[in-house]
Amino acid sequence: TVMLEGTNISEGRGTGLPFQFVGAPYIKNSEAYAKRIQDYIRSDAVYLRPAEFQPTSQKWAGEVCHGVHIHVVEPKRIHTYALGLAIIRAAMDMDAKAFQWKAPGYEYNHKDLPIDLILGELDSHKKLEAGLDLKDPFWSKGEEEYARQLSETMIYRRQPITGLW
Template sequence: MKKTDQLLKGSSIGMLTNQSAYGWKGDYHFRSIQKEYGLKKLFLPEHGLFAELQDQVSGSELRYDLGETQILNLYGDSEESLIPNEDAFQDLDTLLIDIRDVGARYYTFLTSALYAMQAADRYVRAGKGNIKVVVVDSPNPAGRKIEGSPLEKKFASFVGVEGTLHRHGLSTAGLLEYYKDTFSLDLKFHRIKLYSKKTESFLWVPPSPNIPAQTTCYVYAGLCLLEGTNLSEGRGTTRPFEIFGAPFIDDLNRSLLEKLEEKQKGIFRLRPLKFIPTFHKYAGQVCGGYQILLDRPEKFHSLLFGLHFVKTIRDAYPEQFEFLKGPYEFRSDLPAIQLLVGDEFLLEYLDGKRKYSEIKDYLEETERKWKKETRSYR
C-alpha cells in the first residue's frame, strides 16, 4: 500500500471503474478510494456502475448519489459520448483506472480506458495541466492464452482497437501500457495492486450482465462473433455465449453436430438442446442449439471454433442464415461481422475462399508475433 499512498494521497482523482472492482477493504473500490483519498470525478463505461444495463443501451438516464463526486457517463447516445472532452480533466491530476477486462478486444471497458487516456494526453499536450495514469492491475480472467490476428485499421471501432488481437492474453495494466506506448501517449503510467494473495483475494464479480461466470471468458473471443449474425449468442439465457443457436437449427441433426465437433477433438463437446431466450434475439421463441462444454479449456481455441461454427451453420442453412446489417456500436458503414472479425483473410474463410487449415496456420503465425511483441507487457 506504500506505493498506492504515494501515488494517490493528496491527488485530485478521476476514476474509471464499475462494480467489477470489488473486494478491497470489503467494499466497492470507488467507495474505498472516495473514503481514503477523495474522488472528484467518476467515469462510467458501458453497462452502468452496477452492470444494470444490457449491451448497446445508453446510460444517460442513470443517476447515482455519490455526494460531491461528479459522474461522467462514457456510454451515451452518440459516438461522441464515448470520449471525454478535455474539460473533463479540469481540476484533475490523476486518472485512476480500476476495472476488470475479460481478455477479448470486443469488450469495451479497456477501449473506454484508452479513449480516456487519449483525451488526457490531449489535455496535457495542450498545456492545460499534468495527468498521471494509475492502473489497478488485475489478472486476465481468460488467462494468458492468445488467439487471433491484429485488427486491421479500416475495421477499427469501439469493439476493436487497431492492431489488437481477438484474445490478447494481457492483464488490465499490461494492455493499457501497451496502448500507451503504441499510441505514443505523453502520460506518466503507474501500475498498482490493491490486493495480494496474503491479504485480500481477487474475487470474481460479473463485469457486465452477459458475462455471468469466469468460464464465459474462455469462449467469448469466438462466440461473440455470433453478434454479427442472426444466430442467438444466448443473451436472454442463464449462460450467454456458452448456449447458442436459432429456431431454424435442428439440434437432433447428428451429422451437423459431428461437423461442428470435428475440429479440436477431445478439447470440447457440444450438448444439443432447446432454449427460449427471455429477451434479445428470438425472445420467447424455441431455438435449437448447443451448450459448449470444455474438457480442456487451456487448449480450447475459441476464435477458431467461432469461425468454424458460423461457416458450418451458414453452409448448412443458406436460406435462413444471415449476417446482420445496420448500425453496430456506433458504426453503420460496415456490417457487424466485419468489425468483429476485423481481418480480410479470416473473412475470406467465412465466404468459403479459404480452408480451415489455412486460417489455422495463419493464426498460429499472428499469435506468435503478438506474443513476441507484447512480451515486455506481460
C-alpha cells in the same frame, strides 16, 4: 462467442447460460450441428452437447433455438477463435439461406458488416461464404504477433494458444 454478435446465431443471451448456449431456430437438427462443429475443430478440449433453448430476450426471444451447449473440458487447450469460426461455418452449412450476417451499425462503425469489424479484416465474411478452408493461413495471420504482444501485458502468465488446429 463474440463473433456471433455479427450473425443471427443466438449466443444464448436471455437464458440462464449465456455464451454457453449457441444456436438458432433454423438449425433444425442439433445433433448434426454439434457433429458438424466438431468435424471442423477436431478437438476433445471442448464437448458440444446438442441442445434446445428459448431465449427470453435478445436474438430469437421467445423462439426455440436448436444448437449446442458448449462445455469446455480443457481450457488451456481450447482455441476459442477456431471454435467461433466453426460455429458460424456449421450454421451456414445447416441452412445457408436462413443464416444471415448482422447489418451494419456496430459500435462506432455504421458502414461495414459487424462480423468484419469483429474479425478485424474487411470482407472476412466473403471468405466464409466462399467456403475458405478453416485451416487456411488467412484465419491465423497475425496470431503469433498478437500472442507476443499479449504476453508482455498479461497479469497472469499463460501461454496463448496459437495455430487454429
